[in-house]
Amino acid sequence: MAPSTRACVLLLGVALFAGPAAAHPPDAPEEAPVDWSQNLSLEELLQIELAAPSKQRQLAREAPGAASLVTRDQIRQFGWTSLNDLLFSQPGFFPSRDYERSVVGSRGxxxxxxxxxxxxxxxxxxVNDHDTGGAYTWDVTPLFLVRSVEIIRGPGSALYGSSATNGVVAINTISAPKTLTDDEHLEVNSEARLRLGNWGTASVEAVAATRSEHISAVLGFRYYDSDGVSYLSYDGSERIDDTGTLRRFLVRExxxxxxxxxxxxxxxxLEGLSLSYHQQAWEQGTAHGWSFWVPDAEEPLREGRHLAVLRYHSPxxxxxxxxxxxxxxxxDYDLDVRxxxxxxxxxxxxxxxxExxxxxxxxxxxxxxxxxxxxxxxxxxxxxxYSVxxxxxxxxxxxxxxLLNTGAGAPPSDERVELGPFYEAIIGHPVNNAAAYVQLAWSRLLDTPLSLTAGLRYDLKFFAYRDTTSFDDRVSRKAYEQFSPRLALVYAPTATLxxxxxxxxxxxxxxxxxxxxxxxxxxxxxxxxxxxxxxSTFEFTADWTLHRHLSWRTTAFHSRFENLIGYTGGQLGNLFSRRFAGVELELMADAELGARGRLMGFGNYSFVxxxxxxxxxxxTTETAERLTWAPAHTVKAGVSYRLRRFxxxxxxxxxxxxRRREMDRLTPAxxxxxxxxxxAWVRFDLNTRLQVNAWSAVGVSVTNLLNxxxxxxxxxxxxxxYRMDARRFLISLEVNL
Known part of the structure; x- marks a missing residue:
């Protein structure tokens, strides 16, 4: 049976199998809270249900796998401005960088x-990018639309398919918390924030939400601009100065x-229907250059995305x-690569x-x-x-x-040289992705405090393409098919373990x-x-609420990662396969101080x-004694203090x-x-905020406090x-209506 035929049979089978079932409310929309930024205690925080781990609402300690929740209030408390900031506070994740993008590494x-x-x-x-498959977690995705963020560490393909290898980050957006008043005047809930800082940083974001008798609406926007950090650095050009040493150049970001x-x-x-639209645009350079020669001229990389989503979920x-x-x-791409x-x-x-x-x-x-x-x-x-x-x-x-005349060394031209289509092989040939998934969840298995979640997903990527290297431009076909299983057992003998x-x-x-x-x-x-x-990953997690003010979690894992895709010798290919083992320890605590306020804290340690x-x-199998390209040890900790308006x-x-790989140390210079x-490095960030009155607040944020x-x-x-940011100051003014 051909892959496309198997896909159709499986898709039909799942649809028929799931059809006659009765209800269990997964991923059900919940009523918006009175306040987007509720100040929750640890006990209240642990009682919030998550939907992303299994597409059904469960407490984090009952859900399969290692899952966490970050609220809008926590984002405001710590002054986080991007999803990267959230993830870098979580165990298992660490900052990574490639070209101009600050991205997220995970578990080695x-x-x-x-x-x-x-x-x-x-x-x-x-909402991953359909061209690169990337998740936009850095500054180009703002947090003004966030009500909460669910974070799942480890594989999630059994439900979500491609790209969910290191984890799933699920944003739950805000909704209008107000409705018509008794005299039928429309009320609007809104927030606006202005941030100014060093390096020419300026940010304006605003969001407004309203709800009438027949419709709820949210409208938000963000504008961000920064000169970024500038510093002197070597590049890969091997250019030398008069003394014969490598030259350094000014890198701008x-x-x-x-x-x-x-x-x-x-x-x-029409309850349950929603229509959302995201318009996203950004512009930046490549810092050290696309070919690692620091550019001598502006090379703006302009990109934009339009995303429209129509969704219906039954009550x-x-x-x-x-x-x-x-x-x-x-x-949309508008690239000028130097x-x-x-x-x-x-x-x-x-x-x-x-180019x-x-x-x-x-x-x-x-x-x-x-x-x-x-x-x-x-x-x-x-x-x-299904996607096309x-x-x-x-x-x-x-x-x-x-560029394409490599035999002559790609000679320069006095006239503009037209190049062929960027994706020449698939002009007129769509790339298709089909998938089917099924999940069985059995709680209180055999009347014991044991729950079972079993899932299986089948994915098929198939397409026709022209072989641009052949003389007859013949059309070929290719397909990738994957099965992604998951089996999870949760044993909860008490309400706290x-x-x-x-x-x-x-x-x-x-x-x-x-x-x-x-x-x-x-x-x-x-x-x-x-x-x-x-x-392929095996995980064991122990989740223990020692006290209503203290929670502990331990996760041990073993993973085998195959066929990592990346650049080698200027060409994309499969770099290596790896096996890892590791442990992640997490602690969350809070303390009520009465008239002296409230403390909340977290700490975690990861080892791979x-x-x-x-x-x-x-x-070739390599006997590597030490991990390369990723840290074996990371530690994160944070504490927040609140006293009335401060x-x-x-x-x-x-x-x-x-550590580096041997292939990274070949050129003597x-x-x-x-x-x-x-x-190794240590960095500290500080964020303070003062609620001046009911409708305004001011704040000061300092990242990399010790520079x-x-x-x-x-x-x-x-x-x-890649040099990380030096000390950054941000002063903010908030207005709430």
Missing amino acids: LHEGWNNNHLLLLVDGVP PLGSRYLYVKLEPRKA AASGLQHEYVLTFQRH FYPSGAFDGFYPAGMT SLQTRMDEVFGRAQLSGELAERLSLLGGVE FMYGGDEAHYSNVD SLKLQASRAFRAPSPSELFSTNSWMADTDLETILPERV HLLGEVDGKSG SAALQGRYQGSV FIDARPVSVP TESYLVRTGDLPFD
């Missing part, structure tokens, strides 16, 4: 430029972004739960080398899901998903160099940017040889040990040293320019690492 795995191992959900709908968000939720007869009280999602996504500066290679490129690309890609995604109870305490959930990725050619693609055991498998299929990039120096791919990434590694090209929060992070390993000079590893045989 360094992350690349497209942040391709986290799945980002907004109100249960996947500006960033500007805009975000518009609209959500409409009809009421009464929680209905007998059969069903959900339908239809999403349209467009990614590969080499003027005069590069002893004047061979007198005007340097620049310009203006193009766009579209995707349509759909999902249908049914769920319900088969018997008492036994529920079934099933669904089907479409590319219709470029608006413009050109260079001042004959739960023990969890989970085995799961996840994957990430190669994204379009990794499969089809051609006619360009920005990426060079080989779709015939590239393999999907896979991860490398068990073995296999080279992605040669298949609050202050201090957070500290420690990251152990990061580069070896002398940076140490054998990236040194520590710290670095993140730059992979590859290069003489530099």
Whole structure:
């Protein structure tokens, strides 16, 4: 049976199997709280139910796997401005950097430029970029629309498919908390915030929500601009000064972004329907350069996304739960990549080398899901998903160099050199993704305090493409298919203790940017040889509420990660496979001080040990005694204090040293320019806030309080690492109506 036939049979089977079930309310919409930013005690926080781990509402200690919740109030308390800030406070995650992007590494795995191992959900709908597969967790995704964030560590493909290998980050957005008053005047709940800081940083964000008799609406926007940090650094050009030593160049990291968000939720007869729209745009450079020659001219990389989501979820009280999602996504590119500066290679490129690309890609995604109870305490959930990725050619693609004439050394040209389509192989050929999933959840198994969650998902990526290397442009076909199982047991003998055991498998299929990039120096791919990434993980978690003011969690895991995709020798391919073992320890506590206020704190420690590694090209097994490209040890801790209208929060992070691979230390001049390993570092952040009156507040935030000079590893045989931000000040003014 062909893969496409198997997919159709399985999709139909799941739909029929899930159809006749009765209700169990997964992912049911909940009434918006009176205040978006409720100040909760630890005891209240632990009673909030999560939906992302199993698509049914459960307490974190009852849900399969290691799951956490971050509230809007915690975000405000610590002054976090991006999803990265949240994740870097959680165990298992650590900061990573590639080119211009600050992304998230996890559990011993360094992350690349497209942040391709986290799945980002907004109100249960996947919003990863359809071109790169990346989750936009850095500054371009603001937090003004967040009510709470659910974070799942470890594989999530059994429910969510590709990209959910290192975890799932689920944003629950705000809704209008007010309705018509007795005299039928429309009330509006709104917040606005102005932030100003060093490095030319300015940010304005505002959100307003209202609810009438027939509709609820949320409207928000954010504008952000920063010159970014500037510093002197080596690059990969091997240029030297008059003394024969490597030259250093001024690295600039500006960033500007805009975000518009609209959500409409009809009421009464159309209850459960929602329509949301996200318009996202940003502009930044590549810092050290696309080819690791620091640019000598502005090279703005302008990108934008449009995301429209139509979603219907049946009311929680209905007998059969069903959900339908239809999403349209467009990614626009306007790139001017500066590969080499003027005069590069002893004047061979007198005007340097620049490649310009203006193009766009579209995707349509759909999902249908049914769920319900088969018997008492036994529920079934099933669904089907389908998406189509479409590319219709470029608006413009050109260079001042004959990039494709490699035999002549890509010579410069006095005229504009037109280049072929960026994804030439799939013009007129859509890329299809089909999936079906089913999950069985059995609570109080055999009348014991044992719960079972078993899930299985089948994914199929298939497409036709033109072989641009052949003379006849023949059409070929290719498919990737994956099965992602999960089995989780939760034993909860008391209301304060739960023990969890989970085995799961996840994957990430190669994204379009990794499969089809051609006619360009920005990426060079080989779709015939590239393999999907896979991860198999076993986890044990002990979740113990020792006291209503003290909670402890321990997670031990063993993972095998196969076929990591990344750059080697300037070409995308499978770098290596690895086996890890590790442990994560978490502590949360609070203390009521009466008239002296309230304290809340958290602390966590993560350790990862490398068990073995296999080279992605040669298949050679390497006996690696130490983990490379990622820290083995991380420690995070934070404490917040609130006294009436004043609050202050201090957070500290420690990251152990990061070792390099042997392939990163080949060029003698580069070896002398940076140490054998990236040194360990400690950083502290401070945030204070004063509620001046009922409608306004002021605050001061300082990141990297001690102005520590710290670095993140730059992979590859290069003489530099990425310098982290120096001390940053932000002053904020908030207005609430």
